[in-house]
Amino acid sequence: MNIYTYNSNNAYFSTGETLNGFLPQYLVYKVLRGEKDISEVVMDEVLNEPILIYAVPFVVSGRVQAIVFATQAVSDLQKVLERYKIAGEGFTMLINQQGDIVVDSKEKLRLVGQSIKDIFAVSQLDND
Numbered sequence: 001m002n003i004y005t006y007n008s009n010n011a012y013f014s015t016g017e018t019l020n021g022f023l024p025q026y027l028v029y030k031v032l033r034g035e036k037d038i039s040e041v042v043m044d045e046v047l048n049e050p051i052l053i054y055a056v057p058f059v060v061s062g063r064v065q066a067i068v069f070a071t072q073a074v075s076d077l078q079k080v081l082e083r084y085k086i087a088g089e090g091f092t093m094l095i096n097q098q099g100d101i102v103v104d105s106k107e108k109l110r111l112v113g114q115s116i117k118d119i120f121a122v123s124q125l126d127n128d
C-alpha cells in the first residue's frame with residue numbers, strides 16, 4: 001500500500017520512493033470528499049507503462065487525513081482477463097461506472113476508452 005498526502009502533494013510508496021504530484025487531481029478531489037475510486041488508465045512515469053490507481057480515503061476523527069492507494073499495471077489485468085472465455089471464444093473487459101472500457105483482453109481490438117453503449121449501438125446497426 002502507498003500513501004498520498006494532499007497537503008504536500010507527495011505520494012509515498014512502500015518501496016521507499018517519494019513522487020510529487022503522482023495522483024491525478026480528479027482522483028484526489030473525489031477521494032478527499034470521502035469516496036473511494038479507481039482512476040482512468042494513466043501512464044506510470046517510472047515504469048513507463050499504463051496503470052490503474054485504486055484510492056480510498058484514510059479518515060481520522062471524521063476527516064480525510066490522507067489517501068491510501070495501490071497501482072496495477074494494465075498489462076497484468078489483460079493477462080488475467082485473457083483467461084476468461086466462454087467455450088474458448090470471445091473476450092472480456094473491465095468497464096467503469098460511466099460505461100467506458102478501461103481494459104480489454106484483446107489489445108488488438110483497441111476498445112479501451114470507448115463507451116460500451118457506442119459499441120452495442122454499432123453492433124445493432126450491423127445486425128439490422
